[in-house]
Amino acid sequence: KLSRKFVDGLPKAELHVHIEGTLEAEMEFAIAKRNQIDIGAKTPADIDRNYGVGLPEFLKAYYKGMQVLRTKQDFYDLTAAFLRKEADSNVKHLELFFDPQAHTSRGIPFATVIEGIHEAIVDAASLDIDVQLIMCFLREYSQESAMQTLKEAEPYHKKGWILGVGLDSDEHHNPPLKFMLVFAKARNQGYYLTMHCDLHQVDTVDHIKQALEIITVDRLDHGLNIVENADLMTFLIDIKIGITACPMAYFYTRKVMEQKAINKLFNNGALISFNSDDPAYKGSNYINDVYYKFAQKCNWSEKELVRIAQNSFKTSWISQQEKESYL
Ligand code: ES4
Ligand code: ZN
Secondary structure (H helix, E strand, O other): OOOHHHHHHOOEEEEEEEHHHHOOHHHHHHHHHHOOOOOOOOOHHHOOOOOOOOHHHHHHHHHHHHHHOOOHHHHHHHHHHHHHHHHHOOEEEEEEEEOOHHHHOOOOOHHHHHHHHHHHHHHOOOOOOEEEEEEEEEOOOOHHHHHHHHHHHHHHHHOOOOOEEEEEOOOOOOOHHHHHHHHHHHHHOOOEEEEEEOOOOOOHHHHHHHHHHHHOOOEEEEOHHHHHOHHHHHHHHHOOOEEEEOHHHHHHHHOOOOHHHHHHHHHOOOOEEEOOEOHHHOOOOOHHHHHHHHHHHHOOOHHHHHHHHHHHHHOOOOOHHHHHHHO
16 A cells, blocks of 8 residues: 555655745735735635636646746745755755746746745755756747746856756747747757647647647647547657646646546656646645556556656656766
8 A cells, every 4th residue: 555655755746836826825825925026815714716717727726826936036035945945855856947028027036036945945955956947938928028028038048057948828829839939048058848739729720739749849749639549659658759638737727637648658658757837826735746646546556656766866867977967
């Protein structure tokens, strides 16, 4: 019988979690108070995280919550709290998403966001966790806006503060190819590439095809609809590209953990990992909750979870030498 203790103690990498999605109601409330922002809540319990079912419904709540983040200290505090939590969860390597356009579009300077997050990473040096950043573009914004964001990121990328770029937010009518030029440019600048191909959006399989065959991403986020196309799934497995699943996120936005698709990928040898995505908006299910609850649901033992954790290191963007130290 699988024990929670085993899950908690298992060394793992987390590759798909949005820093803004770790904003718990308590912290949102406290930051709103110190920034003197009226969010219409008298206590943290008044902040409603039951936004309903579906990606647009989630995104609405997500962008509303993060409005309280204004200062470098806000981004610092949010990141510092999450890194402590990850280290306590035995996450040894973290590749953390952030959404600069969700803040620059509200008048918050790019520097405020990245410097607050980065300082928390530096100050977490005493924790036994290695942290890298992935900058996501918001796909409902224009390619020009993404280009501008890439330009703003350049000095920080050169300092080694940002390892990769991703693509997230509203997928409807916003295919990977909309951002072909910006991803080509990012690759030229030395970034790793990943992108969300979310569940059951319109034309998702086409989007996965574009991401894998044309953009040639280094990893694929969600992308579970790939099981609908046997050739594409075989291609993903052959080229050993990682696929980041977030079972509890699906439970909160679709009311299922997508066991079938996940098991199919897993049983066919895909390099699939488990991740928390937006834990503060997905029932406060952090990485170990995700591992444990999915395993319980599918009657998995330690053996399967060890392979999931190995996949997380294998498909991370650390050096081959570092990978071997974890495998
Ligand atoms: C996201 Cl799960 C998910 N999908 C798309 N965009 C996102 N931003 C944060 N989480
Ligand atoms: Zn995500």
